[in-house]
Structure formats: structure tokens, C-alpha cells
Amino acid sequence: MDWEQLTQACMQCQKCELAQTRTNVVFGVGPKDAEVLFVGEGPGGQEDLLGEPFVGPAGQFLDEMLSIIGLSRKNCYIGNIVKCRPPQNRDPAPGEQEACIDWLRMQTKLLRPKIIVCLGRIAAQKLIKEDFKITKEHGTWFEKGGIRFFAMYHPSALLRDIGKRPDTFRDLKKLREVLLSVTDDPTRYEL
Ligand code: URA
Numbered sequence: 001m002d003w004e005q006l007t008q009a010c011m012q013c014q015k016c017e018l019a020q021t022r023t024n025v026v027f028g029v030g031p032k033d034a035e036v037l038f039v040g041e042g043p044g045g046q047e048d049l050l051g052e053p054f055v056g057p058a059g060q061f062l063d064e065m066l067s068i069i070g071l072s073r074k075n076c077y078i079g080n081i082v083k084c085r086p087p088q089n090r091d092p093a094p095g096e097q098e099a100c101i102d103w104l105r106m107q108t109k110l111l112r113p114k115i116i117v118c119l120g121r122i123a124a125q126k127l128i129k130e131d132f133k134i135t136k137e138h139g140t141w142f143e144k145g146g147i148r149f150f151a152m153y154h155p156s157a158l159l160r161d162i163g164k165r166p167d168t169f170r171d172l173k174k175l176r177e178v179l180l181s182v183t184d185d186p187t188r189y190e191l
Helices: 003-011 045-050 057-068 094-111 121-127 155-160 162-182
Strands: 036-040 077-080 115-119 142-144 147-152
Touching: 003 094, 036 094, 036 121, 057 155, 057 162, 077 094, 094 121, 115 121, 115 162, 121 147, 147 162, 155 162
Parallel strands: 036 077, 036 115, 115 147
Antiparallel strands: 142 147
């Protein structure tokens, strides 16, 4: 499957019950040669309406975080564990995550990112390890199948709890350091 076919197939997805209540499938955003892939948990209300990830308040904060380290929607890819909004913004259920994860796997295969950044516990537990502890293990590097994995607090958690921001600032600096050491073109991330 190429990118276009994957997008078309995903837009029609009926693999779980979230398809019944969604307005839009939120496929993801960013260039197809992105070296960094950010993964959140699932679309919220704004994302569902607009069909784009992280466009509500948490998304605005994410954009600010990214800009600190020379990243934006133009030079990294942003997606979610589930592509349809869970009603009332509840956590996506394990069955919904499992039904959806192949879309992200196929996106990852085509994108071939060097780094995957999990935003929050849900993404880290799905992509890094089941018992991932976000308070203890954010900012730690993991390696799987030739890809570097890293987790940070979810931007919504940072909006709620200012006390988590200094840790995240340090994590962003770590992320930039490794990104600059693995990139094919450091000029993509100039500040
Ligand atoms: N929170 C997420 O995890 N993903 C989004 O796309 C928006 C908010």
C-alpha cells in the first residue's frame, strides 16, 4: 500500500465502534519524509471537527513546545494511537487501541522515522511497554527495531500541572540533542 491508498482505506475505517460517533477520521499531519513522529492518544472535540490532530488547547501548547526545539508541523509528523474521537474524551479502550494500531504501524513503515515521541502514558504504554510509568520514565531513550523511542508528558497534563513543565523543558532539550545527532540534515531544525 502506498500513502494515498493507506489514507483512503483509513478514512473508511469501521474497525471499532468509534466509527459510529466520529465526525472525521484524524489521520495525521506532517511531511512524509519526517524524521520525528509524535504520537498522542486520540482526537478531542476540535480535532474531530477539523480532522487534524492537536488543534485544540493542548495542540496550541504542543506547537509552542515544538517551536522551542526547531520543530513544527512542517518538519515532523503528528498522529495518535486512535484516529477517531473517544466520546467525552475518555481514554481509548484497549480494544479500540488494538483495532486502530495497524494504521499507525503502516504509517510508521512508510514514514520510516528515526525517532518516535510518545505524548503521555497511553501512547507510551502502547508503543514502548505495557507497564510504562510516565512520571518515572519520561525523558528516557528506548530502542526498538532500529527506531529510538522517547516519551514526554502529554501537553494536556502540562496545561493542568505547571509543575511538570521544567521536566518537559529538559526532555525537549534531550530530544533536540539526539535529533541533531541522527538527522540527515540539521538545517531542517534551525532555531
Ligand atoms: N490529545 C491527543 O492526545 N491528541 C490530539 O490529537 C488532541 C488532544
